[in-house]
Amino acid sequence: VDQAELMAGCNIHSVYVSVAGSHIRSQNSHGIVAIKDGEVQVEDVDRVIDAAQAVPISSDQRLLHVLPQEFHIDSQEGIRDPLGMSGVRLEANVHLISGAANAVMNVEKCIRRCGLGVDGVILSQLASSHVCLSEDEKDLGVCIVDIGAGTTDMA
Numbered sequence: 001v002d003q004a005e006l007m008a009g010c011n012i013h014s015v016y017v018s019v020a021g022s023h024i025r026s027q028n029s030h031g032i033v034a035i036k037d038g039e040v041q042v043e044d045v046d047r048v049i050d051a052a053q054a055v056p057i058s059s060d061q062r063l064l065h066v067l068p069q070e071f072h073i074d075s076q077e078g079i080r081d082p083l084g085m086s087g088v089r090l091e092a093n094v095h096l097i098s099g100a101a102n103a104v105m106n107v108e109k110c111i112r113r114c115g116l117g118v119d120g121v122i123l124s125q126l127a128s129s130h131v132c133l134s135e136d137e138k139d140l141g142v143c144i145v146d147i148g149a150g151t152t153d154m155a
Contacts, residue, residue: 001114014117017107019064020124020153023100028069029055031092040073040082044090052094061098062105064121069093097123125155 005012031052035044053066071079073087082090099121108118122130125146132144133155144155 014119015111016120016122017111017118018122018124018127019099019104019107023103025061026095026097029053029094029096033090035087035090038086040085040090045082048090048092049094052092053096057098060101062101063096063098064123065097065126067095069095125153129155
């Protein structure tokens with residue numbers, strides 16, 4: 001951290017922590033809500049995502065990410081951004097990613113013991129995709145293959 005501060009010319013007070021490993025789990029989920037006032041607002045999207053993530057996960061797991069895949073309004077499927085659209089029923093397909101609660105807590109403790117705050121925890125492959133891919137590339141289905149010394153990840 002000292003070397004990073006020196007190279008960047010600034011003080012580091014907090015970090016985002018990336019996690020990976022065999023303790024990571026994922027599953028698809030689905031949520032449905034009624035659209036208030038007939039037009040999809042941010043609150044409707046938040047409610048449908050909350051409904052989709054309201055599935056039981058193992059007590060030893062911690063939910064890390066809820067990734068919306070697509071939305072449906074009434075009988076219209078394949079919607080990426082439903083804001084402002086009209087309808088009665090809003091559905092969301094999401095992908096839930098969780099990690100072993102103890103593994104995540106141990107990484108956070110380690111960072112805090114180094115005198116840093118933890119702004120968030122992100123799946124390593126997801127962090128790689130945020131750094132390396134543009135939104136257009138993600139939309140087109142570009143995949144990153146991270147070949148490391150001990151593991152190979154795809155994002």
